[in-house]
Amino acid sequence: MPAPSADLSLLLRVRPRQLMLLALLDTQRNLGRAAAAMNISQPAATKLLLQLEDALDERLFERLARGMEPTAYGEVLIRYAKRVLTDFGGAREEMQALRSGLHGALRxxxxxxxVPELLTPALIEYRRRHPQVAVSVVVETSDVMLAQLGRGDVDLMLGRLTDGHSAEEFSCIPLLDELQVVVVGAGHPVLERASVTLExxxxxxxxxxPPGSPQRVRFEAALRExxxxxxxxxxxxASTIVTTALLEASDMAAVMPASLAAHYARLGVLRVLPLELPVRVPPVCLITRVDRALAPVAIHFRRLLAGEA
Structure with a gap:
């Protein structure tokens, strides 16, 4: 839906340098340091901020003795500024990809x-079909990944909605529902036992x-029960590499999704304990933002991923 004419008129008064200044002030909380990062003078930065506040008719920052703090209005506009800068960076990446003979970038x-059961087979097939797309993969917990998706740092994610996030913000398509299991290193002493319990x-x-992740919350609940x-x-x-390295080198234990545990068991790195773990986490979903249309490279990957699942 087209923006009202009043909004368009106001938008024309908002300059990219002002948005950059807002993003820098959010991290620096000091006008002088933000101005230096932009390679402009502090008076010039002050003028940019005052002009923006005047255009919006709102105070965006409180000037304190030792720096600056955003007001509630400032926090709203800072989020907008960061989205604009992130989107522009993504557009520049795609333009650079086109110049180098590729057809876009997928994050x-x-x-x-x-990773083993969903991402890997879909990504291999996607690379076969679209070798000219630049693909990058970030692996993290769901809560961290949702924040990155919200900022536009990734185009789509495989994970779970956590507390504080709703279907109004994100589209969530269930793809993988699997058990959680207990794993140890291949030489763990507990493997010598005929049976083993959670106790x-x-x-x-x-x-x-880390605390707050769906797996951790439900594992601790299972212990209490x-x-x-x-x-x-x-x-x-949250690192699988750190987890497997620690299990290999010590007598520690960990909780893993069954498909991930099976992957490392096939490699001879870990062993799955014959222990029924009463831990059920929500299914892994394909999650995208409701308010942002996917680029064609992401649309093709979403279709392929849903087909693989």
Whole structure:
């Protein structure tokens, strides 16, 4: 829907340098440092900010003795400024890709558990069909990835909606629902036992995802439901590489999606314990932003991914 004429008139008064200044002020919280980062004088930066505040008829920053703090209005416009700058950077990447003979850039986010069964086969086929697309993949937990998707740092993601995010913001298509399992290194002493329980494993150190991740929340709930209240010795990381390295080199344990655990078991790196883990997490979804249309390169990957699933 076209923007009202009043908004268009106001938008014409907003300059890219002002948006850049807002983004820098959000990180620097100091007008002098922000001006230096833009290679302009502090009076020039002050003028840019005052002109923007005058155009919007709102105070965007509070001038304090030791810096500047955004007002509620400033925080709204800072988010807009960052989206504009991120979108422009993405457009420049696609233009550079076209100049170098490619046909665009695709930025994918994924939780570790989606890599073996969803991302890998879809990405291999996508690269076969579209070898001229520049593809980058970021692997993180769902909460971190949703923030990146919201900022426009990735085009789409494989993960789960977490608390504070709703279907009004994101489109979520379920693709993979799988069990969580307990894994240890191939030489772990517990493998010598005929049977093992969750209570047995409480004595060992654990590698777990950071607090707030769906897997961690449900694992801790499972411990409480099993009557296990012992304080676990926990190392926190969202990195699968760190997790597997720690399991290989120690007697620690971890929780993994079944497909990811099976991948490392085939490589002889880890072993899955014959332990029924009462941990169910929501299915891995293909998540995109509702308010932002996908570029053609992302649309083709979404179709292929849904087909693979």
């Amino acid at each position: 994918i986010g994924s939780v570790p558990g989606a 047995d494993m409480a004595q060992w150190s654990w590698v777990l995802q 099993a009557g296990i209240h012992a304080r676990l010795n926990i190392t926190e990381t």
